[in-house]
Amino acid sequence: MRYETVTLPAYRAVGLKWAGRFSEIEPDLKNVIKQMENRARELEDKVNPDVQLGLSYHVIENGFVHYSVYEVSEEQEIPEGMIEIRVPEWTYVKTTHHKGEDISKTYTDLHNWLFNSNYTAYREADVEYYDPYMPIKHEHYPVDSDRNDPHFDIYIPIVKK
Template identity: 30%
Template sequence: MEFRIVEKEELKVVGISWNGTYSQAKIIPRLFDIMEKRLEEVPFQTKDPVLIAPFHSRESEFTYYVTTPVEEVKEVPEGMVGFSIPRKYYVRTTHLGGPEEVENTYLRLFNWMEEYGYEQDHQALSLEIFPKQQNAAGNLQFEIYLPIKMYKNN
């Protein structure tokens, strides 16, 4: 598993949001189904073949968005949200495996950050970026971006 520090430019997104406890997180795959059915409603989409899932983690709950990138945030469809994610430095890795292995990918990412002296910026959104077409065998492949408070050269 490779970990890298990257800078992502500002992203503009439109999509759906959900807020709940960690024990309710099993609903998240359904959010992707809902968003994929509503994609045609979103104007100004970019040609990027991805869904972007920004999220805020808190101690007992989190907010998860399933969005599509857009050129501009205008004419947001009813029941959706639109916003900009500022340019930011992130630690990036790729998860490849079953849904049951996602937690281990995050634990390895957190351990790497601690080992190399990076601190997560809990005020900023974390990102998961998924290809619009997933592997039908049940394996997931997506990029994880955790925002960091500092940037240091290794």
């Protein structure tokens, strides 16, 4: 696996929010992601229309909050039933999960990289996280990605140890 550190500027995203337990991912979260795919055309001011974002925050015991969104310009209105999230400028470790690979191995390898690096996962102040290793996970899915065997970029916010 290849890892790089990158700093992404702050951005605004609009889409759908899901919160639940790991046991509810099938089919609940997958339905929300599919709904966002189907409603993407409602977002006329997408910054990168070819990338759907999956932003996960592990703030629920045995679960997480997930935003299935697109980065949008300030001009974008929020369609009915959607939400807005603002992501601050952060430094991330970035890697790519490739089609045909085991997703759990990709994340295990990423965890090992973090453990052996000069970085640790970023945690927002005054927020309780239930994942001690990667409390915030951002995944960038090309819209042509196969949901049954996806390829996508993973971004984990980091700070120096």
